[in-house]
Amino acid sequence: MRDRDIKFLWGRSGNRCAICKLELTTDGSSETLGEMAHIVGQSRNGPRGNHDLTDRDTYDNLILLCPTHHVEIDKNHAAWPIERLRAIKADHEAWVSEQLGTGVFKVSPIDNTSFLAERKASWIEACRGEVGMVLCLTPLRVSSDTLNPLDKSVTDILEQARVPNGNQSGEQVNRYRTRPTEFGIANQDLPAPHNTCGHSIQIFSAGHCEYFCELGESVNQVTVVSKERGVDLKGASRVLRYTDLAEIAHFGLDWLAHAWRTILPFNYMTFCGAIVNTTSTTLYSREDHRKQGLHGFTVSSPILKYTEVLSKSFEKDTLLLEFLRRISNSYGLMLHRVFDDKGEYVRPEKMR
Numbered sequence: 538m539r540d541r542d543i544k545f546l547w548g549r550s551g552n553r554c555a556i557c558k559l560e561l562t563t564d565g566s567s568e569t570l571g572e573m574a575h576i577v578g579q580s581r582n583g584p585r586g587n588h589d590l591t592d593r594d595t596y597d598n599l600i601l602l603c604p605t606h607h608v609e610i611d612k613n614h615a616a617w618p619i620e621r622l623r624a625i626k627a628d629h630e631a632w633v634s635e636q637l638g639t640g641v642f643k644v645s646p647i648d649n650t651s652f653l654a655e656r657k658a659s660w661i662e663a664c665r666g667e668v669g670m671v672l673c674l675t676p677l678r679v680s681s682d683t684l685n686p687l688d689k690s691v692t693d694i695l696e697q698a699r700v701p702n703g704n705q706s707g708e709q710v711n712r713y714r715t716r717p718t719e720f721g722i723a724n725q726d727l728p729a730p731h732n733t734c735g736h737s738i739q740i741f742s743a744g745h746c747e748y749f750c751e752l753g754e755s756v757n758q759v760t761v762v763s764k765e766r767g768v769d770l771k772g773a774s775r776v777l778r779y780t781d782l783a784e785i786a787h788f789g790l791d792w793l794a795h796a797w798r799t800i801l802p803f804n805y806m807t808f809c810g811a812i813v814n815t816t817s818t819t820l821y822s823r824e825d826h827r828k829q830g831l832h833g834f835t836v837s838s839p840i841l842k843y844t845e846v847l848s849k850s851f852e853k854d855t856l857l858l859e860f861l862r863r864i865s866n867s868y869g870l871m872l873h874r875v876f877d878d879k880g881e882y883v884r885p886e887k888m889r
């Protein structure tokens with residue numbers, strides 16, 4: 538689901554169930570959690586699914602409900618057909634705007650946009666001009682403290698993060714690098730030590746989790762090798778290797794999914810995956826059945842970013858695939874032509 542659709546839905550529904558008007562929250566700290574139900578069913582075989590609508594995750598096709606009513610409409614789908622749900626939603630949103638107009642209640646905005654903008658600035662700073670990659674999960678509403686960062690369960694999760702070291706299983710972070718910070722708790726190795734990539738992995742007390750790697754050393758090596766081979770870099774001054782990006786995304790997503798399942802109470806979160814300082818970079822990979830490499834186009838954007846709102850039951854491999862596809866497409870490469878040097882472990886199951 539897209540961020541924008543979710544914000545529209547929650548805002549216009551006044552954080553209330555469209556059927557019973559129960560007030561809902563986006564996280565698990567309350568008994569009444571909102572659920573974004575599909576009006577035309579999400580899958581063709583599911584309730585209300587037999588319909589020719591193609592994009593089913595948009596605001597137009599979602600209705601905000603309490604868990605009881607979500608179960609109710611799916612169980613008795615004959616009693617709750619598509620047209621009835623659409624009418625209920627329209628009535629409910631009209632009711633919400635009336636209530637807001639008379640000042641009966643206020644809606645607290647679902648908004649993590651400014652928080653993420655601040656994080657973006659800090660990633661760029663942490664890179665000190667080098668290329669970096671970050672993957673994070675952010676609560677839809679970044680407000681009060683959700684976690685105690687000094688709690689042993691939180692520190693344990695932080696220290697279970699793995700970072701790339703050239704082996705398939707990666708390397709566990711050194712726990713002596715764990716420190717409390719102004720935001721929560723972090724395990725950091727920045728600026729990057731010689732010959733490796735640096736990292737900063739953080740858990741915020743507000744529930745934001747962030748996996749960041751600095752790629753400077755590997756970018757320098759790949760760039761030097763490409764120049765030695767006389768590759769036409771089409772104006773790019775730096776070369777990223779697909780394998781490195783895929784590896785970081787693989788370890789980062791593993792850790793984020795684990796953290797969410799284990800310590801984060803939210804039902805929905807915003808996923809953001811980004812590469813920063815990408816201006817004048819190009820992407821290198823192997824091409825299928827060939828010895829020589831494949832280079833993409835040069836990008837001019839300073840940041841390449843992919844954002845999506847996820848539910849807790851998200852499919853890790855599907856997200857990894859989509860994220861890598863977006864990145865390689867940004868460089869003009871199709872994912873099915875992108876190969877790495879070390880086998881296929883960075884590729885989601887479904888690709889095989």
Ligand SMILES: [Zn+2]
Nearest residue numbers: 554557603606
């Ligand atoms: Zn309800």
